[in-house]
Amino acid sequence: DQQVKQNSPSLSVQEGRISILNCDYTNSMFDYFLWYKKYPAEGPTFLISISSIKDKNEDGRFTVFLNKSAKHLSLHIVPSQPGDSAVYFCAASRRGTGNQFYFGTGTSLTVIP
């Protein structure tokens, strides 16, 4: 059963606008969340993470928001750039109890110049 879900398989955004990628999870024990970015024919690369003690984490153009009560997190990219076009995976884990990350199915972002 999929514990981490990304319900939008794809998203298109104009350059300069905001991209919002969403992720939902079912396991309330998850306490660490991450976003990865993946270009074709490459492995995923870490983008940004957030601990469950926070509700927001920002790194340059990337901000991750966590809503624990809704079991929902989102990644905001602003302004979006053509080089951001990639597949984005969210992942969740329980820190300190094991090493397994649970990944969503990915959202393919296309930023249109």
Next chain:
Amino acid sequence: DVKVTQSSRYLVKRTGEKVFLECVQDMDHENMFWYRQDPGLGLRLIYFSYDVKMKEKGDIPEGYSVSREKKERFSLILESASTNQTSMYLCASKAGREGTQYFGPGTRLLVL
């Protein structure tokens, strides 16, 4: 700089062949992982290892085995390749219980 390498970027094998996928990390990480990525299914964990000679099944271990004889190397073995094992295989490593996973570039395997 963190580095995870995989022995092949592309592989073509025949049904029934034994296939070895190798992964090497240079960061002295305790934990290593094998995933497969398929369209619409995301990354699914096959096996992981938290120490030399230790292994744990992930979500889809059937048809696969692993070997970790040295800390830096984690091998995925397809004992008898089947067409439904055609996929992108990704290796990752992670230090300790905290932190993120670092991925290799992936091996695209085609089983004919």
